[in-house]
Amino acid sequence: MHRPSAHEFLRTLLETLDDLPPDFVRRLEEVLKKEDGDRSQAIRRLFEEFAGE
Amino acid sequence: MNEKVQRLVMHAFRGIPGEMTVDFGKGDSVVIYGDNGTGKSTIADALEWYFTGAIELLSHEGRQHAVRYVGGETGGVTSVEVVTSGTLGGRVDFPDERNAEAFHAIRRETFLLRGRTLADFINKTKTEKWKALVEILGLDAIESLREDLQRARNELRKISKGAEEEVRTYLRALTSGSEEATHDTILANLQQFCVMLKVEPPRSLDQLADPSWLTGVVGATPAVSEASDRESLLAEIKTLSTPTFDPGGVEAWNDLVSSGRARLLPRASLVREAKRLFDSGAIDKGRCPLCGQAVDDQSLAQRIESALVEVMEASRNLERFGDPVAQQADDLEAAHDKRLSIQNRARSMKLELPPVPDIPHAALRSSIETLAPVAIAAIMSSLSDIRKWDRAAGAQARKASPREPSTRDTQLVMLAALCQQVNAWRVADHKASRARRALDLAERVFDAYQQKQKEDLAALLSAVSRRVAQIYSTLHPGEDLDAVSVEPWTAKGVELAIDFYGSRQRPPHGVLSESHLNSLAIALFLAMAERFNEQIGFLLLDDVINSFDVEHRGRLAELLADGFSEWQLIVLTHDQQFFEHLSRRAPSWRKLEFTSWSYASGPRTTRYETPGILGNARERLESGDVHGAASRARRALEELLQEVCEALWAPLPFRRGQANDKREIGELLKGVRRTLKERAKPLLESIEPLLKNLEADVGATLNVAVHASRGRPGASEVAAALDRIAALDQKWSCSACMTRVWHRGTPEAARCKCGQSSFPPARI
Numbered sequence: 001m002h003r004p005s006a007h008e009f010l011r012t013l014l015e016t017l018d019d020l021p022p023d024f025v026r027r028l029e030e031v032l033k034k035e036d037g038d039r040s041q042a043i044r045r046l047f048e049e050f051a052g053e
Numbered sequence: 054m055n056e057k058v059q060r061l062v063m064h065a066f067r068g069i070p071g072e073m074t075v076d077f078g079k080g081d082s083v084v085i086y087g088d089n090g091t092g093k094s095t096i097a098d099a100l101e102w103y104f105t106g107a108i109e110l111l112s113h114e115g116r117q118h119a120v121r122y123v124g125g126e127t128g129g130v131t132s133v134e135v136v137t138s139g140t141l142g143g144r145v146d147f148p149d150e151r152n153a154e155a156f157h158a159i160r161r162e163t164f165l166l167r168g169r170t171l172a173d174f175i176n177k178t179k180t181e182k183w184k185a186l187v188e189i190l191g192l193d194a195i196e197s198l199r200e201d202l203q204r205a206r207n208e209l210r211k212i213s214k215g216a217e218e219e220v221r222t223y224l225r226a227l228t229s230g231s232e233e234a235t236h237d238t239i240l241a242n243l244q245q246f247c248v249m250l251k252v253e254p255p256r257s258l259d260q261l262a263d264p265s266w267l268t269g270v271v272g273a274t275p276a277v278s279e280a281s282d283r284e285s286l287l288a289e290i291k292t293l294s295t296p297t298f299d300p301g302g303v304e305a306w307n308d309l310v311s312s313g314r315a316r317l318l319p320r321a322s323l324v325r326e327a328k329r330l331f332d333s334g335a336i337d338k339g340r341c342p343l344c345g346q347a348v349d350d351q352s353l354a355q356r357i358e359s360a361l362v363e364v365m366e367a368s369r370n371l372e373r374f375g376d377p378v379a380q381q382a383d384d385l386e387a388a389h390d391k392r393l394s395i396q397n398r399a400r401s402m403k404l405e406l407p408p409v410p411d412i413p414h415a416a417l418r419s420s421i422e423t424l425a426p427v428a429i430a431a432i433m434s435s436l437s438d439i440r441k442w443d444r445a446a447g448a449q450a451r452k453a454s455p456r457e458p459s460t461r462d463t464q465l466v467m468l469a470a471l472c473q474q475v476n477a478w479r480v481a482d483h484k485a486s487r488a489r490r491a492l493d494l495a496e497r498v499f500d501a502y503q504q505k506q507k508e509d510l511a512a513l514l515s516a517v518s519r520r521v522a523q524i525y526s527t528l529h530p531g532e533d534l535d536a537v538s539v540e541p542w543t544a545k546g547v548e549l550a551i552d553f554y555g556s557r558q559r560p561p562h563g564v565l566s567e568s569h570l571n572s573l574a575i576a577l578f579l580a581m582a583e584r585f586n587e588q589i590g591f592l593l594l595d596d597v598i599n600s601f602d603v604e605h606r607g608r609l610a611e612l613l614a615d616g617f618s619e620w621q622l623i624v625l626t627h628d629q630q631f632f633e634h635l636s637r638r639a640p641s642w643r644k645l646e647f648t649s650w651s652y653a654s655g656p657r658t659t660r661y662e663t664p665g666i667l668g669n670a671r672e673r674l675e676s677g678d679v680h681g682a683a684s685r686a687r688r689a690l691e692e693l694l695q696e697v698c699e700a701l702w703a704p705l706p707f708r709r710g711q712a713n714d715k716r717e718i719g720e721l722l723k724g725v726r727r728t729l730k731e732r733a734k735p736l737l738e739s740i741e742p743l744l745k746n747l748e749a750d751v752g753a754t755l756n757v758a759v760h761a762s763r764g765r766p767g768a769s770e771v772a773a774a775l776d777r778i779a780a781l782d783q784k785w786s787c788s789a790c791m792t793r794v795w796h797r798g799t800p801e802a803a804r805c806k807c808g809q810s811s812f813p814p815a816r817i
Contacts, residue, residue: 048491
């Protein structure tokens with residue numbers, strides 16, 4: 001049985017979601033690749049960034 | 054294809070003083086039989102140690118050092134060498150220098166089930182089962198990301214909630230307490246007010262943000278501006294409300310930190326950090342990552358694992374009860390800052406308000422940091438002080454406001470204040486909208502992530518459940534126990550369930566017997582291995598049938614022989630009936646019998662190793678260890694005579710007990726002579742001089758006990774004795790195919806593998 005990594009799992013999931021902001025998936029993957037810092041804070045900031053003005 | 058074990062070599066390991074090799078051919082299945090204490094489980098120990106870095110039983114009891122052979126002659130380094138059909142093989146010496154990363158992939162594989170730990174998985178709590186399953190399925194990283202998404206989502210919820218509250222505060226001020234107003238109604242009211250004052254009404258609320266519009270409409274005289282500011286200040290003071298306080302939440306926190314569980318809380322981050330360092334491999338081997346002291350890293354890694362389970366529960370409580378207290382501190386601080394801001398604005402208008410009372414938000418945060426109880430009385434008192442300050446500040450501001458509201462200037466001041474309020478409301482509304490959009494996105498991603506995780510897990514559990522049910526019903530056919538499954542239970546748990554005469558039992562402990570529970574564990578073990586193993590292609594079952602009756606032992610033997618022929622099964626048992634049943638059912642399997650164990654010699658098996666022992670004796674002789682060579686030569690002769698007696702069914706004196714494989718050389722020689730005299734007299738006559746010389750060797754050259762008191766034998770004497778033993782050994786081997794003469798056939802008419810040599814020999 002192939003065990004997907006967390007990134008693979010998330011990518012598969014995001015591909016099924018419609019109407020995500022453009023470039024959101026790529027930016028989220030960038031955040032997940034960074035190993036330093038608080039990942040949950042980085043994810044929160046990304047959500048805020050894509051909430052727009 | 055999953056890898057199989059081809060050879061296992063143990064050296065000075067557990068109960069093996071020298072070296073022991075188990076040959077599995079190309080990865081054949083094997084059934085290993087031996088009474089208790091004969092050393093058969095050493096094979097399971099060696100494979101467990103090699104593939105996991107520890108032997109669970111020893112680790113639990115803090116006896117990791119018992120991996121080494123502790124008695125008699127050790128013969129050097131403790132090691133285990135495994136040859137597999139792929140890349141998993143290798144050699145490990147004690148102490149094991151490998152770090153946790155080396156076992157990362159293998160830890161997700163299932164290969165070992167022992168009788169003594171059979172009920173472990175069954176008896177685990179649903180949370181522990183979940184944790185085990187998460188590790189096997191490799192869901193730990195996926196679960197960790199889910200937690201981060203959840204933390205981000207929760208924080209956005211707080212931010213959004215705060216922003217909405219701010220909007221409602223402004224709205225209440227604009228609409229005299231109502232929160233129902235919309236942009237249109239507010240614009241309409243404002244326009245109406247402007248018409249009443251005979252000034253140009255704004256076309257939209259955006260126009261209010263333009264300072265030139267306000268200046269043009271209201272005028273920019275200092276009196277109006279100042280009065281407008283005071284009106285605005287008074288309106289803001291009127292909107293102040295005392296922060297809500299939930300004593301129940303704080304009491305729950307106080308109960309937690311005052312309890313014994315609190316002692317575990319400070320360890321949570323420490324243990325997590327230690328685990329992270331271990332997993333990353335960024336530590337010095339053999340040193341504690343936190344304090345730097347020398348330590349056995351295997352045992353420390355396991356202690357960290359077990360400590361993590363313990364602190365996780367405490368950590369969850371910390372989060373559950375700590376978050377509301379932290380929120381309370383945020384609310385109190387926001388209330389304090391708001392009042393300081395109003396006080397500063399008042400000062401800029403030459404209006405002195407009472408000093409803002411101190412609020413214990415810092416003390417509250419300190420209690421969270423230090424895991425100390427929170428003083429509820431101090432919070433209640435400060436809230437009372439805030440209410441008093443709000444009333445006093447309102448009274449002061451009213452006194453300073455213009456007393457003649459009927460003049461046009463006053464009305465214009467009111468209009469300007471109203472416009473300021475509307476602008477502030479719109480800024481807050483904009484901020485709240487943005488927070489809401491961020492939250493919507495976070496909720497959407499998190500919900501979908503969690504749903505997919507749940508669905509994937511359900512699909513996996515469903516597949517495993519079907520196989521578990523299939524295996525279980527093979528072991529217990531015709532019993533009205535059905536629908537065995539592994540089910541999700543709560544957000545972080547899985548549990549075994551079974552239909553028992555129409556009622557669903559989850560967990561099944563209340564209705565199943567010990568043997569039924571053990572069957573369930575075996576079924577789960579086999580199903581998990583089938584489903585999830587990626588690299589390991591062998592399964593090791595060590596004494597797993599203790600609670601089974603004869604019928605169920607038979608069924609398990611049939612299941613293993615027929616249902617798992619693609620796997621390499623290594624089955625260890627002390628039950629002779631099960632051994633024989635499995636041997637008959639699976640004729641292609643290898644068989645190995647452990648007959649005894651002794652302190653000095655270690656385990657003995659029915660597999661004879663005369664050539665190997667002779668070779669070892671010659672090596673010792675070459676290195677100058679004459680005494681050691683003599684000792685091994687004697688052992689080789691014992692081994693050879695034992696093998697001959699067994700293969701020829703030599704009549705030996707009856708012995709009570711288990712010592713039939715420990716005959717003395719004299720007894721064995723008598724057995725050989727008697728058999729040959731009856732069935733191969735010419736052979737006996739031809740080897741009699743050799744046997745006599747060997748008898749003499751046993752009494753002198755190879756008599757180690759005599760050497761200890763009378764001096765050492767000469768190297769040439771030992772070399773000659775070794776040659777004689779080798780010569781006798783050759784009498785029973787075919788010179789063409791080199792296999793034993795009794796390789797095929799019966800002792801009455803035995804032949805070698807190629808058929809050219811026979812017993813009794815046709816011609817001497």
